[in-house]
Amino acid sequence: MITSVPSVVAVVLVAIATLAIGTWGLRLSRTTSDFFVASRSVRPALNASAIGGEYLSAASFLGVAGLVLVFGADMLWYPVGWTAGYLVLLVLVAAPLRRSGAYTLPDFAEARLASAKVRTTCTLMVVAIGWLYLVPQFQGAGITLESATGAPPWLGAVVVATVVLVNVLSGGMRSITFVQAFQYWLKLTALLVPAIVLVGVWLGDGRPSPDGATNDHWSLPLADGGGQGLYLTWSLIIATFLGTMGLPHVVVRFYTNPDGRAARRTTVVVLALLGAFYLLPPIYAELGRVYGERADANVLVLDLPRLMLPGTSGEMLSALVTAGAFAAFLSTSSGLSVAVAGVLTQDVFRGPRFTGVRAFRAAAVIAVVVPCVAAVAAPDLGIAKAVGLAFAVAASTFCPLLVLGIWWRGLTDVGAIAGLGTGFISSGLGVAYSLSPFTTSGWFDVLLSQPAAWSVPLAFTTMYAVSRATASRVPSHVRRFMVRLHTPEAVALDRG
């Protein structure tokens, strides 16, 4: 194992910077509203950087380059889907979601359907999706620290969980906004600077091409296996395009916009920031095909500078990339922890013993500790694979709820619960299958390992059909609520 002093220093610096910015934010956050949604005063440019910082997780920073290196161009659909998901969110959800005036997904569901049962169902799903997404972040942190220092894999998970917990406990969402915005720019720099240097090295070497040893299908943007490959690719596209809007940490971020118009403008800036970032991982994958035959694909991004530039300069660049990777784990897990802690505060830690900020702190401990333990105990699924499943679950549950809730008056509480349950169970089958030691082959394996292409339509159909069958339960305030969702704030309309 390589022990790299610059990488250790980089990890420590990122942790200190994160905590310092978090503490600076503490002085600005005073009330419960500050803790949850930064009192809704975050401007588009800052908020978009924060969304980018929060969203670009271990899977984006480490996973994409390794996947493209090993499996080829079809893996490019991951970053494309993670970006296109924001376009779908912008067009169908952003402004109305902000105008609904709710803090979280369960808040939205309750306000729209006037049902405590729908609220509870949503709370369970937010926690499930949040934890499913947190586990690979913590595992990724373990792999990164192991690669940089030779430390045992559980140590990285515990370090990241501790920094996140301290940060969330001290400042909540307000400080998180500054931390996240800082981390987007850190992550971009940490991939961009080494990429420029390494491309320079490649040009200096006379632009060698890959050996041709990698498989013939490398430049085919489709999974292997004919019809099954086409299904897998489409299913991945559906999960990522539609799952983004249902991720708890993404949705919470939208409530921090001052109004619906700002929510839209923020999303467009996010599209630009994500697009700029995702230009970089394929460069590492291409260079990895030439220089990286000795690299471990999981940590290709971390190892490539060392492999291409032996000596101090390579070590320094590897340290920079390691810093970026740590920023990725810290920011995504902070955002997810705040979102999970937010719903737990509102729906679980209630009653006289738990008030305001104290309840939020108790919830934050649960939100972080459970997935951290799971990350240490659970088998390593591969970061992008586990994150992909979280997208499939989000696309099969909250996507139908949001889209039908915002654009269709006929949605009922019974229909919502039926659709959420169907989507959750069918996509959950895929999660259970991937976690279990049980394996199979053929179409059964294909359908279970990438369930979105059938579970999303199934959830939509169930939600629609059951709502139609229970049409008498359409809430009486739906007309007024629709007016509120779609009317610009500038218009002084009776919003009820």
Next chain:
Amino acid sequence: MLGTVLVESLLRAQLRLAVTTLVPLAAIAIGLPLAFHLAPELSDLHVLGAPVAVLLLGVLIYPVLLLLGWSYVRRAEQHERDFAELVEIAQPDPPPNR
């Protein structure tokens, strides 16, 4: 009531706009994999030294997504401005915003 009619027409306009924005996206998402499935030899095609799939999915798609988003926001805000003007005309003395 007039307000309800106006809101109805705003909702329909925004939904139509959403669909027209998502159609090109769906065409890319369905069409690109299908094209490469039906004609795998496309993957041997190189433009500027890079495989065409990498060029499309690694680079060119991002400006397209940004452009779709930007033009959506411009038109959605236009719909809202039109709506606000019509409400001004219909309700010269609006009730206070509660």
